[in-house]
Amino acid sequence: MAKIAICGYGVVGSGVAEVMAENADSIARNAAEQVSVKYILDRRDFPDDPYEDLIVHDFSQIENDPEVSIVVEVMGGVGAAYEFTKRALMAGKSVVTSNKELVAAHGHELIAIAKKKNLNYLFEASVGGGIPIIRPITQCLTANKLDEVYGILNGTTNYILTEMRQNDASFEDALRQDQENGFAEADPTADIDGIDAARKICILSDLCFGKHMNPEDIKAEGIRGVTSADVEYAKRLGCKIKLLGRGLRTGHETATAYVSPHLVSNSSLLSNVDGVMNGIVVHGNALGDTMFYGAGAGKRPTASAVVADVIDAVKHTHARKYLDWDDAPDGYFTDSAYVPSRWYVRANTSLQQIGWAFGKVNFVTYTGAAEDEYAFATEVYDEISLRKLTGGMNLRSLFRILD
């Protein structure tokens, strides 16, 4: 019988308790022993909750109970979560988490502690919610040199963009609707501005390329700059606008990552990843492209990934999972502005100026488009060159096209 403690009884924490109870039989079969929740740590009390009796307010109660072999940290943030994770590991308990902020910022350090103590620090739920992605990268694609990873990593922004396209919703209405559906946070800044996606693409890049990438180093552009006009122009280009996180090797010992809206062709798989769903593409030198799709957030999908990690931790009490990356050497991280792509440009400028800058381009328009602007798709440029060429234009939107 394995006993676990859940730290944080919010959406994910209650999902973990729910899935543990509902699927107890199959979980026991998969873990080869019974797994039960002994404590739930939260500041609040939960009178009349089915797990009311398990609630504790002091982490040391968990820390000092030798019966607890696994701590599930689903509190979020890098304050108490960071402290409790270290204390749990030092006390000889494996830790399972969905906390992307903590993994992206301190994952390397926490894995090192786990390693030293011969424990596991597992974080499948930190990227892509319930989608299996961390384990496939670290266990199934091991025969490959991985050179690129990208995808739709944030459900809230994908929901907003989908609503803008399918139902002509405004950005504000779509966001409000997502909040009402219980997906978007009350303060959606981390989602809308690409910060959440930046943390996730850093974790994916860490695992794919083997070196630590700092979320604070990478350029993260969210979706505040995406207008209904952009959505319409994109349709005429046979594309949908999607917020992508993207990490890629840029040389033998260099890599970069960034987050920004992209025009994605309707014929690509990612274009049908709609609503709150996530989709992640990994490219390896033997396999080519592979994609993973599913619910990137939400109570039960995220709990699905957390509980799978709990089962793995139970099965590997005395065998560490290989899951690690190194510190990045100086010069490892390069500026994403040097990554070439085609571009979608919307600008208040003249045909003459566009001609001078780009020669022939692929113009698009639609009924009702503003009369004082042009929209077009360019050939392949890096961002530095593109900014020079568009220097004299009054730019309204500038997004990469994913080919």
Added chain:
Amino acid sequence: MAKIAICGYGVVGSGVAEVMAENADSIARNAAEQVSVKYILDRRDFPDDPYEDLIVHDFSQIENDPEVSIVVEVMGGVGAAYEFTKRALMAGKSVVTSNKELVAAHGHELIAIAKKKNLNYLFEASVGGGIPIIRPITQCLTANKLDEVYGILNGTTNYILTEMRQNDASFEDALRQDQENGFAEADPTADIDGIDAARKICILSDLCFGKHMNPEDIKAEGIRGVTSADVEYAKRLGCKIKLLGRGLRTGHETATAYVSPHLVSNSSLLSNVDGVMNGIVVHGNALGDTMFYGAGAGKRPTASAVVADVIDAVKHTHARKYLDWDDAPDGYFTDSAYVPSRWYVRANTSLQQIGWAFGKVNFVTYTGAAEDEYAFATEVYDEISLRKLTGGMNLRSLFRILD
């Protein structure tokens, strides 16, 4: 240093040798030790091949060499492959395979032998080529009760259907082209008639539902009955025709599986799985739908999965992977004819007869359609009811619609 033997030096076997050499450094890092090929078993000689010196013709040389800890069986078939797998396991060597025919037919028995000998029998490459699917199901979705699995499991038929739709190719031309590209077998019967997909959906059902399903029990309908007319009608219904394998629980202790062409809506992810690519959807009660996409066949993608299993076997020399299913109890397997769905019907019949049978239906036509037939989509029926309703009609095509 781990030493392996490759049995079968065909497309996959040579891919394994190639990837092992090309990615030797990263493989050693992932396996935490060097991994090298000591023997390659084949009936033929390969003068001037870079691995000429490793070729052997007698399996007992491998069997009796205690240095070889892992045997890679990529011969195919259930004759020598079956015998060598058993002998390798009895000799204390783990076995890695891409042989879906063998796994579907005798996987349960071979896993049991491996279990008894505390060895691994791994077969990630047997389904979906390079796509990580076996390990995600058995390790990442363990918190879920899985109730359905379906997908595009055969690259050759998907290539043919894609060519028929995109380039108005005939079935015969598309098949010939796929053979010229090196994908389709010289004798494509197992692909075209759904036998290959049947083996794969059985393996997936075995793992998802935990009980053995016999490929010989399930209905497998291939794509010989799909015509250009069907492709055109499907377009007008907003769909593409895809050959799907599908397994689902049909009750508390019952399940079914089948292979047949389906009309798949353009808005679904599977509809953009084109050419030789595969896509597999798994539904779990906590996670909902998740999809896995990638190259389902081919030398290097399949080798990618085989070598990942080799790495896993090296890392788990003394720890068995949990990967198993039970014999099915009597009555476990139910007839797929009872599975309800909407249907696409093409028939030489009268409007009156269609009206009598179905009431209102959704008719489609296109310029150039045959004048002596009607095509339409029905409401939801199981196949038994549907066959009764269409009993008086001269049926030309009858495919399920995936909703």
